[in-house]
Every structure is written in structure tokens, then in C-alpha cells.
Amino acid sequence: ANAPVAKPFTVNLSSRVPHMLDLIQRTVLPAAELPAANANLNMSQTTGIPLSTLKSLQNEWLTSFNWTKEQEQINTYNHFTVQIGAQNVHFIHEKSKDPNAIPLILLHGWPGSFLEMTHLVDQLKSNSSQPFHIVVPSLPGFGFSSPAPNGWEISDTATLFNTLMTQVLGYKTYAVHGTDWGSGVAFDMYDQFNTTVKAVHFAFLPFFALMPEQLAAQGIALAADEIELEDRAMDFENSGTGYYIEQTTTVNTVGLALYDNPVGQLAWLAEKFVIWSDPRRGTGPSFMTDNEILRHVSLYYLTQTFDSAAFVYAQNPDGFSHTYRTARSKQPLLFTNFQYNILFYPAKLVATVGNLVYYNKVQFGGHFPGVDNPAALASDIRLIGKYFKPLDILPLCYLLGLGLYDQQTIHESSLTSKSFNMSIGAATNGATGLTVPSHNAHATAIATTSPYQHIADFISNVGKFKIIESTLREGEQFANAFFDTETKIKIATALSEFGVDYIELTSPCASPASRADCEAICKLGLKAKILTHTRCTLEDAKIACDCGVDGVDVVIGTSSFLREHSHGKDMAAITKQALEVVNYIKSRGVEVRFSSEDSFRMTNIGLGASDLVDLLSLYRAVDNAGVHRVGIADTVGCASPRQVYDLVRTLRGVVKCDIECHFHDDTSCAVANAYSALEAGATHIDTSVLGIGERNGIAPLGAFLARMIVAAPEYVKRKYDLHRLKDIENIVAEAVHINVPFNNPVTGFCAFTHKAGIHSKAILNSPSTYEIINPEDFGMSRYVHFAHRLTGWNSIKSRVEQLGLHMTDAQVKLLTTKIKAMADVRPLAIDDADSIIRAFHLDLQERDTAETWGN
Ligand SMILES: CC(=O)SCCNC(=O)CCNC(=O)[C@H](O)C(C)(C)COP(=O)(O)OP(=O)(O)OC[C@H]1O[C@@H](n2cnc3c(N)ncnc32)[C@H](O)[C@@H]1OP(=O)(O)O
């Protein structure tokens, strides 16, 4: 049969607007709210839409809302209609020019419409990193699609839209995103068309939330930050479902009552837009303004679909269920939870309905993420690109059927070398003067691929980060630091040879010598790019650019502490000044980064939720102005890895540019925070040698690389000349008059010293048993410490062999008890232990000789 043919369509509802405005004008609302209206009745958090909100929306509808303007904007998208069987289907189709674009259908819910997805379409089109052919249909009974006939169910809509995608539009395979009723259709498409639908993304599921006891019965424990989400879901199920019962049962009554009543429809629908959205609606990433709500309600009224849309409930009384079912699909399922959504599904619960490969919690947004936070939603939907591939090149986690939501770890014992044996030889650890055994050439046999790598998701930059080395800026703020020009040049040169991407220098405004040193280092022609750090003023920016730097790192405090006690500017003034400075630096052809000092005390962790919105708005403004990077700084070292992940992940959804992170170490989380930031999509990490900086400093270069070599060994080894680390640390330690700490990762004197007998035995068999880092990668040596009372016969045997002596195992065991007895009395030097070994051996020989001669 011939495939149905789609026809272009233009939205034109203008003729009905005068009648609508007339009715709005003539609708009388009560002068005052009823006394009980503000009370919390029947456990409910609200008695519905407040009269003042309704009146203000009614007024805005009459005075500033302009349907003609909205309609023009709506018509900027490519609209079509097509007759499929008895159904007329309206849809937007935005086709990419990229032949590799992924066909993607976006499915709205109630009280949404295709309009719910238009901001999302803009977001998806604005970033070409993952092109899509985007299709946004109106569900039957919504917008310009004909009402669903009697007996029509969600599964029929799934079939209808599969026909639209495959037969009408000719896509062989495609991806689906759905929310609210759209999630029901999406789930059915994922389930029914499980070879055609290659990936699905949900912001909601066609299932009700489960009670905490029900979750517990399934072994699902809630994390601390999930309790609030679960409480909100329970509150919704207990007291927020009046509309649901009405529309599932006596839908015709409300449908007809409000059919020609725009203000009535506004009250019914706006209640949902207001209550179900993020409370910060209309700010930061949210497009859910009053005007937006009026646009949606106008569409319902003008298309005369208030009743037919509500019928989706009555026709699908089991459309949302408490009984979870598993889709018959192995295709990847991605899920994003928005903080203020009405229901909550923990990751493990989502994993029961399909092949969950990605689960994310976004802190800003509610039930209409396409309007509440389209940037974050688009960012997660783009991840589909990672999974939308033929089976043979799907990510390992998918092939193994592992979910990413709980960061599965692969344990591959085969990666560790069983054949490696360490022999104890004599070598000297320069840092301590200890005589140490050396490892033999087989040390390189240690697994080059760590068995403890996490499977990174698409957003993660763990395997492709850049280092901004700030010893000569942050490090100069360390109490002991005074770097003369020669020392600065020595450190800068060493860092550049080591392979750091950027070297950050103190502001040239700090002093004449700082400026002269900055100019001198710029002239060295180092491989690393040279940055300087300045306040957010045009004067500082000009001096910085005049020095010949490759880039300027502009910073200004945004926390309320700094706004009040440092520079005294409010967010509007900060934004204005930031844009002036950024534009100026760009006009000089210099790379520019904009960072907010003390970024973490901006979030709702401490000082009020609206601060996060301000911060994101500021970042968005400088991103739009074309900064190369935005920076997040934990200036007081207060953040935890989880908070870092959440903030960076949120920011990743808001800005297109690179993200730099700067972590102080006041609470010892700097390296962990840097790692979390990379997992969440940060691109650049600030370090300083040995961590020196203001107070107790920031993420140390060596410690950070220790973390990263475990996570991304090939990248780290290829990019950095790790053997130089120890020298660089010594240069800096000497310059600032400190010792390298004994427990420093990698270069601390005992970083690769193994002492206890149980450890030593296993280390002698295979070093990777108790070493996550191969010391040789950093030009360091391993040391097995055998002369003490915690030693064991395996260590002593190795030493005996190393001394070229021969004993049976029984003899070595006896020797070990003698060494332990002596070590119980006092600490033993290696020479002491060796003397005991030699004396014991001599004694054995003498006995042998005596036996031979018959004495
Ligand atoms: C968190 C960090 O580590 S940020 C980097 C810190 N680095 C430095 O401080 C570099 C070394 N500093 C210096 O040499 C000096 O402080 C200078 C040259 C920058 C400024 O010196 P002074 O003009 O004497 O001011 P002072 O240091 O007493 O106070 C800082 C001034 O900068 C303003 N300011 C602070 N941060 C910023 C900023 N990010 N952007 C713009 N102005 C700022 C303050 O309001 C204050 O201005 P005021 O003169 O109106 O009071």
C-alpha cells in the first residue's frame, strides 16, 4: 500500500482570538479569596490555584499577551499533517542536513501539547555535537491531531507514531523521548517496536511512585537526597490527584463545563503548570513564565481541545499503574529525574522496566522539563548518540548488560600479571636513605589497564581532561612562597616539559615584579599556554593582555559573603561588568575564562535556592558572550564530591563552553572533587605542585595524577612525562622551604613500601595485589620491608635468596621466628636482620659439616 503523505501545515487560529479575549474580559472572578482557601485541607499542600495568580494571569492575557506574535513564532517550525487510517496527525518535523543525524520523536503529555517540546527543539538544534531529525507530534485529541475514537488506547497511539516515523517519514530506526502521557506512548513504542526503537529517554514513567515500604521490599534504599523527592511524590499521590480522578471518571463534565470558558481552562490547566514546575519557574534555565503558560492555555482554548485532550485519562484508566512491568527490549534506556517532578523513580526502580544505561538527577526543573529546563534535558537526550549504534560497537557496559546508574565496576582478574615475581635487590631510596630492595625488569608487567576502572559515561571527561597548573599563581599565595624570576622560570619550564596544558601566573597588577615576570615567561615560548589571573575589571584585563599572555582567567566572587564583604556588587552589576571584561579580552584576541569565586556557597546547600539560579544565569550570559571556559571554584574547600557532581552536571546542561574547576583542600576533598567534576563533564582542573596555595592549598598535581592514572592510564601516560614529577616537587619544595610529606601520593618516601607479612608475600607474587599504581610509571621504586616483627617467612625467604644463600623452607621458617624474636625487643635495621640471617646460615653450614665428619 502507498505510504500516507504528509502535507505542510500552518497554524492559523487568529479568527477565534477576539471571542477568546471577549470571554476573558467578561469573566468575573471573586473579589477576595475564600477564608479557607489558603488552609491546607485534607492533607493537601494547596487548595488549588490561588485567586491572585489567576487574576494576574487573566490580566496579563488581556493586556500584554499577543497571540499573533506567538503564532508567528510557532510557525517558524515546519508543521505537517498526515492522514494515517482514520486519524489526522499533526507534527513538527525539523530535519537535519547531517546524514548521520538520529531520528528522534519527542512525546508530550497533559496539560502539555507540542508546545511543550519547542524550547527543547531549539536547544537540540543549537548544538550540533549530536544532530537529530526531530519529530514532535500532537497526541490524538491534542492540538491539531484529531480526537481519539472510542476504544483507542495508548498502545494505539504508539502504533500510530511508529507508522509516522517509519512509513510516513521513512526512518528505519529512531529514538524516542517521552514525558507524562508521552512517557506512556514512549514506553509502549520501546516495548512493541523493540528493534526499530534504538534508544529511549524518559523524564517520567507510566507508573505511579512506590511507597518507601514498597521500595524497601524490593531492596531499594533511598539516598539522603532522595527522601525529599520521595516525600513529594507521596504527597502528590495522596493529595494532588483530584484532577486525575475527575478526568479518568467523569471527564465529560469538566470537558463540557470549561469547553468555552478560557478563564476556567486557565484555572484548571495553569494550576498544573504552576504547581508542577520548579518553584523558581521563569528564572535561570526555565522558560515557564506567565506568558508561556498563557501560550499553552491559549492553544487548548483556540484549538477547542480542552475536552478531547482530557479524554486521554478516561480512555486509559490504567495508563499509569502501580504494577511495574519490564519492556521487551534490550535497547538502551536513559532517564533524567528533575528535582521538582511530581513522582520519583529511584534508579534501581527504573532499571526494572528496561535496559537502564544512564540515570541522572538534575536539580533544576519539574514536571515539564522541556519548558522548565530544556538545556539540561537536551544535554541528556544528546547522550542517546552514544548508544544509538549497531550492536557490535555499543559500549562495553551495554554489551555486558550492565547499567551505569550504579557505576558498575569490572573486575578482570586476567588483567593482573600472575607471572610477575619480584626479587629483592639493593637499591637506595634517595628520599629517606633507606636501603631498599629494587624490583626487577618485570615490574612493567603490572597491568597497564587498571582492573578498577569505572565505566565512564558519555558526559565524563575522566579520559580527556586538561590541567591548568597554578603553582605560579595559587601557589604564590602559599604562606612560605617567594619566587624570584629565576625560580619562576625554572618552575614554568619544568611544568611545560612535564606536559601541563596551561600555566597560570599571578596577576601582573599585583606588583611591578609580578608584571615583569609575567612578560618574561610569556616570551619563553613554552609549549604550555600562559595564563594570568585577574580581577574582573577592565583595567586589570588591559594590563593582562598587554603582557602577551595566551589567556586571561577572570574571576569575581559571587557568594553572598563575597558580594557583601569583598567587592560589594550585586549579581546584576557582576553580570554587566563580566560581560564588559569578557568582550574586551575577546576583542584583544586573547583566550578568556570567567570564573565565580566561592561558587559552592551559591547553591541551595547553604544560602538559599535562588542563588543557584543567579549563578547559572551568570554563566549562561558569559557563555553566550563567547568565553572559552567558565570556572567553578570551591574557594573555601567546603564542597563534597556529590555536591560537585550535581553542580557541574547542572552547569554542563547550561553552557556550551569548557568548564574549569578549582578545588581547595580545607576538608581534604580536593582531588576527589576534581575527579567528580570530570565525571560530571568538567574539562579543565586546576592544580599546584604539592598542593601549595592559600591556607592549605588546592588539588596537588601529583595526587591528582595518581588518581587519574588509575582511571585513565593510557591517557595520563601518553600525555605527561611522569618521571619528572619527583624533580618538580623537589624544586618547589626547596623553593618554599618545605619537605615532601611522608604520605604524599607517588613520591612520599613510603608510597610504595610494603611491610606486613601478608602484604609482602602477595606483593612478591604479584605487585598489583597491593598496588594500584605501578611505581615505575613515575620512575619510582617498590620496597618490601622485611626486618621487623610483622614479617613473614616468604619475605625472609626472598631476602635469603637475594643474599645468595640456600635454605629449606623449614629452615627459613625457623629463621623467621628468630628474626621476629629479636624484632620484638627493638627495631631492627636491615643490617641487623642480615646479620641474623648470615649467622643462622653459618650455623646451618657448621652443623652440616659436623654431620659430614661424624662429630
Ligand atoms: C580566591 C583567590 O585566590 S582570588 C586571587 C587572589 N589574588 C590576589 O589577590 C592577587 C594579589 N593581590 C594584590 O596584589 C592586590 O590585592 C591587588 C593589586 C589585586 C589589589 O590591591 P588593592 O587595590 O590595594 O586592594 P585590596 O587588595 O586591599 O582589596 C581588593 C580590592 O579588589 C576588589 N575586588 C576583589 N575581588 C575582585 C574581583 N574579583 N573583581 C574586581 N574587583 C575585586 C575589592 O573590592 C577591593 O577593592 P577596593 O579597593 O574598592 O576595596
Ligand SMILES: O=C(O)CCC(=O)C(=O)O
Ligand atoms: O579563578 C578561579 O577560578 C579560582 C580563584 C581562586 O583561587 C579561588 O576561588 O579559590
